[in-house]
Amino acid sequence: MTEIIDGNEVAQDIRNGLLDSIETLTDAGTTPCLATVLMNDDPASETYVSMKHKDCEEVGIATRDIELDPDTPAEELFDTIDELNADPEVHGILVQMPLPDHVDEREVLRSIDPAKDVDGFHPENVGRLVAGNARYKPCTPHGVQKLLAAADVETEGAEAVVVGRSNIVGKPMANLLIQKDEGGNATTTVCHSRTDDLAEKTRAADIVIAAAGVPEMITGEMLSEGTVVIDVGINRVETDEGSELVGDVDYDSAKEKASAITPVPGGVGPMTRAMLLWNTVKAAGDVAGIEVDLP
Ligand SMILES: NC(=O)C1=CN([C@@H]2O[C@H](COP(=O)(O)OP(=O)(O)OC[C@H]3O[C@@H](n4cnc5c(N)ncnc54)[C@H](OP(=O)(O)O)[C@@H]3O)[C@@H](O)[C@H]2O)C=CC1
Numbered sequence: 001m002t003e004i005i006d007g008n009e010v011a012q013d014i015r016n017g018l019l020d021s022i023e024t025l026t027d028a029g030t031t032p033c034l035a036t037v038l039m040n041d042d043p044a045s046e047t048y049v050s051m052k053h054k055d056c057e058e059v060g061i062a063t064r065d066i067e068l069d070p071d072t073p074a075e076e077l078f079d080t081i082d083e084l085n086a087d088p089e090v091h092g093i094l095v096q097m098p099l100p101d102h103v104d105e106r107e108v109l110r111s112i113d114p115a116k117d118v119d120g121f122h123p124e125n126v127g128r129l130v131a132g133n134a135r136y137k138p139c140t141p142h143g144v145q146k147l148l149a150a151a152d153v154e155t156e157g158a159e160a161v162v163v164g165r166s167n168i169v170g171k172p173m174a175n176l177l178i179q180k181d182e183g184g185n186a187t188t189t190v191c192h193s194r195t196d197d198l199a200e201k202t203r204a205a206d207i208v209i210a211a212a213g214v215p216e217m218i219t220g221e222m223l224s225e226g227t228v229v230i231d232v233g234i235n236r237v238e239t240d241e242g243s244e245l246v247g248d249v250d251y252d253s254a255k256e257k258a259s260a261i262t263p264v265p266g267g268v269g270p271m272t273r274a275m276l277l278w279n280t281v282k283a284a285g286d287v288a289g290i291e292v293d294l295p
């Protein structure tokens with residue numbers, strides 16, 4: 001029997017696990033607060049940002065909601081970030097990607113106070129993660145680690161294959177998997193668009209983590225019996241019945257081979273949002289000087 005790993009359920013457990021710490025912090029006068037900055041009018045981005053606000057509301061995290069018109073001059077975005085950096089009531093800052101072409105994404109990431117960088121994308125936080133001294137683990141890979149743990153998947157000694165090498169998913173995922181730490185100690189291969197014979201790599205894996213942004217590219221035929229399959233991909237595709245959300249994994253054929261698999265939607269996506277709350281609570285705890293219990 002293939003285990004279907006329910007991301008909504010695990011994310012709910014994480015949110016519940018944060019409640020006591022949020023209450024402790026709030027009672028001590030430090031209500032955790034996340035600020036989001038949205039500077040694109042893509043409906044999907046708007047949906048994701050509003051989901052993040054709803055999640056915060058549910059657990060008692062305060063929010064700031066900043067929306068900038070996509071043709072706002074970059075200077076104004078930097079001014080906004082400076083204000084949030086300086087605001088003692090704001091603990092986490094998330095600038096939703098993608099940004100318009102006239103804004104330099106790297107410069108934006110560098111401008112966020114690393115102590116408030118709850119995405120974990122600032123170069124200082126990337127460096128700390130790589131050095132094995134992470135402050136904020138990036139939300140999507142951290143969420144994948146929590147999903148694997150919830151499904152009792154042992155990473156230590158496992159052969160893990162990450163498909164994708166982006167800065168926001170593939171690279172930090174691989175870095176977490178090779179850490180000498182809980183949820184790490186995996187022998188990790190990173191594949192990408194120039195990988196020769198991807199199927200050979202995925203067939204040798206105990207754990208496959210698909211983050212390529214190519215709809216349904218990982219098929220059952222590319223997997224060995226018993227593989228754990230984590231599908232990070234979120235692709236909107238048009239079908240005869242309208243638009244549909246699919247992952248990077250061909251779910252039906254992969255499920256035939258997998259011992260455990262995540263669905264899309266309802267897999268990694270909700271975990272990304274839950275780990276954002278996790279990082280925000282950690283940020284508030286650091287500011288308050290209170291050691292909070294994190295799930
Ligand atoms: N669930 C969630 O919370 C989140 C989901 N996502 C989703 O995850 C997916 C990946 O996102 P992201 O990392 O930002 O995407 P990017 O487009 O930034 O990176 C994709 C990576 O996949 C590699 N790749 C592309 N095509 C192939 C192929 N045919 N075979 C092997 N490797 C390939 C690319 O290789 P190369 O480097 O050579 O170009 C690149 O490294 C997307 O579907 C995205 O929507 C993203 C963030 C959060």
Ligand SMILES: Nc1nc(=O)c2c([nH]1)NC[C@@H]1CN(c3ccc(C(=O)N[C@@H](CCC(=O)O)C(=O)O)cc3)C=[N+]21
Nearest residue numbers: 048094095096097098119234265266267269270272273
């Ligand atoms: N600074 C920044 N940080 C991010 O973390 C970030 C970003 N920019 N830009 C866009 C990507 C994408 N991303 C998702 C988060 C949650 C779901 C999610 O909750 N998905 C649900 C619902 C999907 C739906 O119904 O549309 C699911 O998969 O079940 C999806 C995608 C975060 N990202």
